[in-house]
């Protein structure tokens with residue numbers, strides 16, 4: 361009987377070792393990013409937390425160190441709302457290779473008033489999308505120098521029913537915070553897929569992968585003192601919500617899989633298995649509006665004009681790539697368990 365090659369089922373509790381590799385997690389000091397960093401640190405890799413708050417980053421490093429024997433975790437200052445910060449962060453990284461960057465940091469405002477960065481951009485669009493766009497511009501040489509490196513962008517279910525207004529990327533007309541947040545996440549998702557197309561066209565070995573964490577609540581998240589404390593009362597009162605959404609420890613798993621799973625391809629999207637809201641990470645079909653290449657190209661051009669950055673990748677010298685096209689059709693097409 362002929363042997364059938366099957367990729368092993370991804371086990372969130374048995375991650376591959378990644379000693380010698382380096383990963384950067386933006387917003388790694390709190391929330392989902394903290395758990396991405398904690399889980400990646402458990403593989404033996406060096407993990408760098410990109411954080412705008414030194415004290416919070418040091419608390420996260422202490423917490424990870426107390427749970428992961430021999431953890432190699434560092435911190436680099438990064439404020440995505442400050443246009444000067446991404447370049448300075450990359451200069452301060454001090455790494456010879458970068459195997460993956462997880463674009464996780466994000467801000468979500470629930471109430472007006474509309475807030476702006478110093479250079480006049482709406483705060484959520486500037487932090488979540490433009491700041492990461494600029495970061496990837498500055499990281500491109502390091503990622504290119506690391507064959508098979510990965511850029512993992514964190515989208516959101518909130519973007520599923522949203523559309524961009526390319527004529528009002530600063531949200532100056534009819535500002536609604538939840539809509540502006542969802543649009544900023546949609547911008548990140550379109551960016552990730554446009555980046556995938558550009559990486560392929562350039563013959564780069566770097567992969568751009570999209571993830572979304574589902575629904576994640578602090579009240580369903582285990583304590584990690586002093587980073588995050590959950591009382592017994594909170595845990596008990598929110599227990600029923602655990603049927604629908606999950607803690608930030610579980611919400612970190614799509615990004616962790618996107619970083620580590622050798623069978624993940626550029627242009628794929630990973631999210632939680634159960635209704636896209638909770639559960640183990642799986643590769644899922646792209647939502648139809650994410651495949652709108654015209655909008656993605658226009659967004660890229662606008663982001664370049666707004667930031668003065670233009671992430672550019674080349675094939676590493678002398679490297680012959682083996683990456684085939686992504687299926688774009690979810691787990692079944694990708695034959696992953």
Ligand SMILES: NC(=O)c1ccc[n+]([C@@H]2O[C@H](COP(=O)([O-])OP(=O)(O)OC[C@H]3O[C@@H](n4cnc5c(N)ncnc54)[C@H](OP(=O)(O)O)[C@@H]3O)[C@@H](O)[C@H]2O)c1
Pocket residue numbers: 386387388389390391392393410411412413416438439440441442463464465466467468487514515516517518545572573574575576577608
């Ligand atoms: N939670 C959910 O249900 C959910 C659902 C869909 C998508 N997401 C996405 O998942 C990601 C993480 O969400 P979360 O729930 O973990 O949020 P969170 O607990 O509020 O953590 C957000 C992280 O981003 C950092 N951050 C915010 N503004 C920043 C800036 N200007 N520069 C650098 N870092 C900044 C925060 O740093 P500080 O500690 O300094 O504030 C923090 O580390 C976000 O991209 C979010 O959009 C979350």
